Amino acid sequence: AALTGAVSGPDFLTAAIAGFEVGPRVGYTLHGSQMLDRGWHSGPVFGTHTAAMASGKLRGLDAAQLEDALGLAATQSSGLMAAQYEAMSKRMQHGFAARNGFYAAGLAAAGYTGIKRVFEREYGGFLSVFGEGHQPDAAALTAQLGRRWETTTIMVKSYAAMGGLHGAIDAARLVREQIAGQQISHIDITVGETVYKHGWWVPQRPLEPIGAQMNIGYAVAAALLDGNVLPEQFTASRLDADDIWNLIDRTEVHLDESLAGAPVTERFRTDVVVTTADGVRHHARVDQPHGAPTDPVTNAELVAKFHALADRVTDRPRAAAIEAAVLNLDTSDDIAHLIDLLAAPVTGALD
Known part of the structure; x- marks a missing residue:
């Protein structure tokens, strides 16, 4: 947002939802849980595309540039699940995905070309490499696109655990x-x-x-x-x-x-x-945990979970200001205030 000028709350939400729709669909193509079984960390593998699409929408990229951004993002996807045992890199890997997707969109905006048809390429394509051994399905990328909304089924965690x-x-x-x-x-x-x-x-x-x-x-x-x-x-x-x-x-x-x-x-x-x-x-x-699509968290639970985490790392007035800014994104003319609130230092979550 800082690179593109003022960004309204509705434009920000549109970009976020575009990312939310892309990431799960990339996961479906690889039958996400099967990929996890093989030891790939799904978040930084799928998350690069989420970040590239969201960043690309904010930058106003056209369809060809978004394809370049996704191609540039895909070649940066990575993440080993062995990080879960003791490595600090586990917490970094989702950040890597956000950073790499952001870079991919910026490069595409500057005229860098990415891998075309990156998902379908038989040799060295995203699905042929990451999907080796479990029959990836490229059709899942666009199945019911615009009719089935992945954003409405994304699980919000109730607990601070996997x-x-x-x-x-x-x-x-x-x-x-x-x-x-x-x-x-x-x-x-x-x-x-x-x-x-x-x-x-x-x-x-x-x-x-x-x-x-x-x-x-x-x-x-x-x-x-x-x-x-x-x-x-x-x-x-x-x-x-x-x-x-x-x-x-x-x-x-x-x-x-x-x-x-x-x-x-x-x-x-x-x-x-x-x-x-x-x-x-x-x-x-x-059968399914609280927070799953069949049993979603309530708005009140979502706010309570936010404060259970945020109040540990910052003061309550700042956390309350973040809450208010997020809940009013749909009417915000400029999200700069929210970015400033989020950018300020915090303390350690486990201190």
């Missing part, structure tokens, strides 16, 4: 209501292949915050003990707490192979069974 763990966290919170402080002797968690591969390994004490946010054993233990999984559950003292690790040591995670071929609406089904000291088994199943 999205695939949210079903387990929801289930653990349901079980927590059943056991009411009783001593836990064993925890069994059953999930499908994507969550199992992405979210389970036997953790070593203490976990780094990034590893804890990705580990289903840690997330369930925190939910059972604390009733929530927010930044407070990832501070140094909580990551090395005896009560957390006592439950992790009592946890088994099981793979439900039958979910591999299930529809996407069923693929993330999660079962949590907690056996208490008296031998009683307490069970909860979550």
Whole structure:
């Protein structure tokens, strides 16, 4: 926006929605969860196209230039999921995607040409390279374009953890209501292949915050003990707490192979069974987590989640000003004030 002059809120929202529509569709072409199973970090692989389209719309690029921007973005897509265990780069990879897409749009605006037909090229094209081994589908890029809106189905996370763990966290919170402080002797968690591969390994004490946010054993233990999984559950003292690790040591995670071929609406089904000291088994199943398209977060929950995060890193008046600016984007003549609010320094989220 600073490079193109004043940007109105409606123009900003239009650009954002264009990006929101592109990113998921690129993911569909690669059957996103299958790509994740192979170890690619989906966000920085798909996110370059999201950022390129949003930036390109703000710059006023025409169709040919947008094709160049997408071609330039695609050749910068990358991201290894092994970053989830302890690497600070995990938090950087989405930023890389935003930066690379921004650069791609800027280069296209300046006359740089990108790879034409970048998705369909048989040799060295985006789908042929990233989709190796799981039959990518280029038709998904434009299927029902303008009739089916991906923006309306994007999940907003309720917890400060990897999205695939949210079903387990929801289930653990349901079980927590059943056991009411009783001593836990064993925890069994059953999930499908994507969550199992992405979210389970036997953790070593203490976990780094990034590893804890990705580990289903840690997330369930925190939910059972604390009733929530927010930044407070990832501070140094909580990551090395005896009560957390006592439950992790009592946890088994099981793979439900039958979910591999299930529809996407069923693929993330999660079962949590907690056996208490008296031998009683307490069970909860979550088919899709709260925040999924079938059970979206409410506006009030969205604002509360924002403040649960933002109020930790800045003062309440600034957070409230950001909230007001975002909620009034549709009538804003210039988003410069919002950019200034977001650009100011913050403190550490886990300090």
